[in-house]
Amino acid sequence: MPGSYPEATRRSGKLFERAKKVFAGGVNHNARFYQPYPLFVSRAGAQHVWDADGNRYTDYWMGHMALILGHSPRPVVDALRGQIGRGTHYGMGSGLSVELAEEIQKTVPCAEMMRFCNTGAEATMYLVRLARGYTGKRTVIKMAGGWHGYNTELNKGVHRPFDKSESAGILGEEQAFVKNVRFNDLGAAEHTIKEAEGDAALIFLEPVLGAGGCVPADPDYLKGLRELADRHGVLLAFDEIITGFRVSLGGAQGYYGVTPDLASFGKIAGGGLPLGLVAGRKEIISLADPTRKENFVSIGGGTFSENPLSMAAGLATVRHLRRHAGSVYPMLDKAGRGMRKAVDKVFAAEGVDAHTTGLGSLFLTHFGVAPKNAEESAEGDKKARLDYCLELMTKGIFVLPGHPGGISTCHTPQDLKEFVEQSGKFAARLSKAR
Ligand SMILES: Cc1ncc(COP(=O)(O)O)c(C=O)c1O
Numbered sequence: 142m143p144g145s146y147p148e149a150t151r152r153s154g155k156l157f158e159r160a161k162k163v164f165a166g167g168v169n170h171n172a173r174f175y176q177p178y179p180l181f182v183s184r185a186g187a188q189h190v191w192d193a194d195g196n197r198y199t200d201y202w203m204g205h206m207a208l209i210l211g212h213s214p215r216p217v218v219d220a221l222r223g224q225i226g227r228g229t230h231y232g233m234g235s236g237l238s239v240e241l242a243e244e245i246q247k248t249v250p251c252a253e254m255m256r257f258c259n260t261g262a263e264a265t266m267y268l269v270r271l272a273r274g275y276t277g278k279r280t281v282i283k284m285a286g287g288w289h290g291y292n293t294e295l296n297k298g299v300h301r302p303f304d305k306s307e308s309a310g311i312l313g314e315e316q317a318f319v320k321n322v323r324f325n326d327l328g329a330a331e332h333t334i335k336e337a338e339g340d341a342a343l344i345f346l347e348p349v350l351g352a353g354g355c356v357p358a359d360p361d362y363l364k365g366l367r368e369l370a371d372r373h374g375v376l377l378a379f380d381e382i383i384t385g386f387r388v389s390l391g392g393a394q395g396y397y398g399v400t401p402d403l404a405s406f407g408k409i410a411g412g413g414l415p416l417g418l419v420a421g422r423k424e425i426i427s428l429a430d431p432t433r434k435e436n437f438v439s440i441g442g443g444t445f446s447e448n449p450l451s452m453a454a455g456l457a458t459v460r461h462l463r464r465h466a467g468s469v470y471p472m473l474d475k476a477g478r479g480m481r482k483a484v485d486k487v488f489a490a491e492g493v494d495a496h497t498t499g500l501g502s503l504f505l506t507h508f509g510v511a512p513k514n515a516e517e518s519a520e521g522d523k524k525a526r527l528d529y530c531l532e533l534m535t536k537g538i539f540v541l542p543g544h545p546g547g548i549s550t551c552h553t554p555q556d557l558k559e560f561v562e563q564s565g566k567f568a569a570r571l572s573k574a575r
Pocket residue numbers: 205259260261262263265288289290291347351352380381382383407408417
């Protein structure tokens with residue numbers, strides 16, 4: 142990339158000016174905004190995206206980490222080509238959706254049954270409704286820093302001070318029964334269950350806190366939560382929208398060996414097209430059966446649920462991952478572990494206090510903190526992190542500032558080496574400037 146960020150990305154700058162006139166803040170997802178303005182993409186393929194100025198980046202954002210096989214991978218492109226002439230939207234069931242559900246049932250420990258929808262936010266909304274319908278209780282315990290999409294009730298305590306609504310326009314009453322607790326702190330969850338005095342329906346968490354700092358759960362923590370939930374008659378659910386099909390074929394529940402009662406999935410399960418789903422124990426999911434007379438839980442789907450393009454892309458991806466799980470996951474694990482360690486090493490060599498958290502192919506570098514939860518993550522040096530990401534962009538590497546990165550099967554050892562080298566150069570400059 143020639144020159145500084147504004148010099149090299151003039152067309153993105155101009156598009157942003159136009160975008161601001163049609164979209165609030167110029168974006169269609171809050172996470173996509175960063176200073177001075179975000180890049181605008183013109184095309185993508187494998188591990189690369191090209192911006193509107195024609196600059197090429199090795200992409201580690203990978204469509205919000207949805208693209209584990211890279212951009213436009215062959216199995217997905219072939220499946221979509223095959224499907225596009227057979228209908229783009231049925232509004233009816235199809236063999237494709239049954240096949241995708243059967244694939245997921247085979248691979249995800251808790252997925253006795255499921256319901257498809259279109260986004261992760263919808264899936265987490267339905268999950269909460271099912272949990273309350275099943276238990277007849279109200280209180281939902283989520284994690285401080287836990288992000289479950291733009292669903293109304295759970296939009297609370299995602300950012301500091303970690304106990305307030307994230308948004309105007311949401312009534313206090315709508316979130317009155319949502320409690321935030323510290324991640325990786327079993328005592329905090331137990332305390333809140335007790336405080337709810339028999340009204341706790343659900344403990345709901347991302348096994349790797351995503352937006353809250355890319356922090357993996359301690360293995361004993363998830364085991365402890367399972368025991369705690371069972372002891373108190375509370376449901377345990379994992380939000381696997383990032384970790385599903387990412388940290389292992391069976392998601393984080395497969396990786397940690399802890400089976401939740403319910404789980405939400407999206408991202409990778411849709412193979413790069415829109416998909417959300419809530420899966421779990423048959424006894425709970427079957428409350429959504431529309432022929433049910435009693436205690437029926439009304440959840441969607443929606444107009445575009447089991448859209449055949451999403452089904453075809455999801456099926457191609459999940460099937461590919463199942464067939465190649467023996468090579469894909471060890472390779473991604475090794476790449477992620479190696480990268481986290483090497484990045485920390487180049488910062489340490491320059492005397493910069495930086496720590497890269499993550500699990501499997503996920504990573505996020507923090508400055509000045511080595512967080513175990515979102516509160517600690519929020520203490521990190523945000524300016525250093527933005528400078529780091531912008532500097533990487535000028536070197537042709539894209540990591541969305543402040544968000545985890547995800548390595549795909551397309552990234553080569555050379556890509557990863559380049560990432561570490563550029564991190565080292567940034568570390569040297571940062572160290573000199575301090
Ligand atoms: C853990 C988690 N849950 C839920 C969501 C929401 O999914 P969607 O953006 O598809 O609504 C996200 C999205 O980033 C997520 O990371």
